[in-house]
Amino acid sequence: MHGDYSVFLDRMSGFLGGYYLVLALMNAVAAFYLWESGKAKTIFRLGRFPVTTALLWLIVSGVFIVIAPIALGGGAGLLRLPRAVEEGVNRFMDPTVYTLGSLVILAILFVFRRFFVQPTVAWIMLNLSLLVMGLSMTNPSFADIVTKPDNVPIVAMVYLLSFFTWLSAYRAVQNDDRARRGEPPLEALENEKVLVWPDLVYIELICMVALTAVMIVWAVALQAPLEEPASSVKTPNPSKAPWYFLGLQEMLVYYDPWMAGVVLPSLVVFGLMAIPYLDFNKQGNGYYTIEQRKFAYVTFQFGFLVLWVTLIVMGTFLRGPNWNFFGPYEIWDTHKVEALNNIDLSEYFWIYMLGMGRPRAPEGAGELTKLGYILLREAPGILLVLFYLVAVPPILAATVMRKFFVRMGFIRFMVLANLLLFMAMLPIKMLFRWTVNLKYFIAIPEYFLNF
């Protein structure tokens, strides 16, 4: 095992050396840019000498330059997270912690966005995440998953998405400040028109060339992720959908196929289509803002970042053989045992609460009698779901979403409320699954109807 690890480190050292050099270069460029443009801010003064952000990034760059030869020269084994940290992460990481943790982190980023969107803070976070990434790459399990040809672009896209989310929040915070001072948004100042030729065409040409170059490098550097020939009786383990469907695949863990594969995705599409008809907020047209469109922003980011992107990341990096959950530094063991005895709500109600068997139709009963017994058996779940979808919208209208109800009218509000409730159903079900192993609220396998 130890020998294997040294072989693994030899293989990784070249990559890591280059990786740290790139980080050094990145910081050096940032330092140069700040110094050159005069945008560097003074952090504090050492005597009379100002310590600016440019100097800070120059120092960081120097540190990475020192690290790079260590990684290249066979010292990659030193550059790793403490074993205790890795094991701690593995032990504490489970779907609940992962999803709720992502939610909490995103909520913190949102609430304190004024602090986090500062370029200096954002750059620090980028550096830290890249450093942790580099240190983690010396862990074989982590490196194995992250460097899979399938997964490399997903890592890149996580960073890309973070960047664009930061960019929009950065501009939104600026615009919100300007709006408070009564100034027009930044976008209103940039009303210069540019020409299709040559401006746009040149940009497109450059993009085309750059994209082609990236594709060529990608195609040469990463082997095509081909697998064994398909067989109807042998499913790869784990069997993963294309990356963009991994959120759906994760949804399928909690819901019946017709629900997670048909109803909920359709509602996502219809919900997005309905936005223009539901949105009564006329502000925020043509510029970034958060303050003026708080509800829309939070709802969208919750649906996109929490219910879609984090699920894709989880499905890509944290779901291993048998679709078990694995920590980021955990070996993908096919025989990992997880106790997942899932129980339907009807069992909870009839067996555990009332201490009796679930109602069952007597032998030889007619179809209608059987159906009656099935409905009786699932009555708690049916009532619960009916309450959720029928009673909750009026309650919302009367309490927290009163303003919405007044502004939107009955039908539009009901559409909005039901779309929101369906969106919320996924995390609710996930939490019930993880905490009390709830399988289905309504389980009628006799008619392929499970909810």
Added chain:
Amino acid sequence: MADNTSMSVEETLAACRRLDGGDAGASAVSMNQEAGPESAAAPQPVEIKPESSTEPSVGVASSTKGMSVAEILAAARREKSGESQSAPAPKVSSASPQATPAAGKPGEMSVADILAAARGKKTAAPAPAKPVAKAEAAAKPKPVAKESVSKGPSSPAALDTQSILSAARKSGKLGPMSKEEAKSKGVVTERGGKTAVAEKAAKPVKQKLEAPPMPDKPMYARRGDQMAATPAEQTRRSFFSSAVGVFFGSSLAVGFTMLTLTNVLWLLGLARFMFPNILTEPPTRFKVGFPDDFAPGQVETKFIPQFGVWIVRYQYEGQPQIFALKSVCTHLGCTPNWLDAEQKFKCPCHGSGFYKDGINFEGPAPRPLERYAIRIADDGQLEVDKSQTFQEELGAWANPASFVPA
């Protein structure tokens, strides 16, 4: 403007255009330049010198000339007979001041001069001099006809002009106009619109005037329904359409019939494709060995690659049985794996787990694995029949065809 002997600018212009004949486009352009407010900035012809940029130059011109409209028109008439035939064709396309043709020549009156004179005659107050910028938008093919409706001082002089105009219109050129021409006409329209405000007093008189009849549309310019109105056309057309029906329509019918036939044949071929001559699939009924071959508690996985079935010797509701489980997950149809160490079936797609007897217990699978029919054949071997399945949730596992007691 209240002067009832005056005539509108556009009338004069129209008259000048007719009189000038081929010169029309350029003269209109020159008029445009001199009468508009831009004229102050543009190089001026010798005879016309505006006093200021805001005051229209025409007023000045008229004061220097001091000719009555009738005189102007007479002069124009003379010019036509004497000059217009031999006048060199000016550059119509050019809108530059150099295009103003005869303005610089002493003794001869350019059309612009005539126009300026006419306007000066009627303008006690300076004419409104704004609208040139909008003029292009108003460029329409038939401004002359419109103008003739809205114009019309009733004085004898004006009537005289009117008759000259209509005469000129008839003798003038018809048919398509150049862009410059259309543009200049548009300008005229715009100006007419402006002056009309000032001429409100004369309006009731205007109503009596009639526009000269438009020339008949040439055949090629008529719409289809107008053409059809004439009986001769109708017959020709119907003959043509019937000819189309006979020749083209029949070939169309033949073509579509052939297409339909081809499609039907293709569909039949496809249907035939569903019944191949040789079926390489394994039979749905197959023998898996004697019951004693299976140890108690064993899950036999060797039939999976070929038949997709597990043979399990286990118990269900306390009864020891041998049964055949279908290797299709009841959640979304992946093939679960039998994990011997954990003694369970586990699906790699969404993590559904099943006990050894096929009952679901983890993950999203909503119901147990299905059973195939199994029986002891005549030779004492177990025979699985994949054509029949038994679902536990429907109570079918109590069916004796779904298991063999062991």
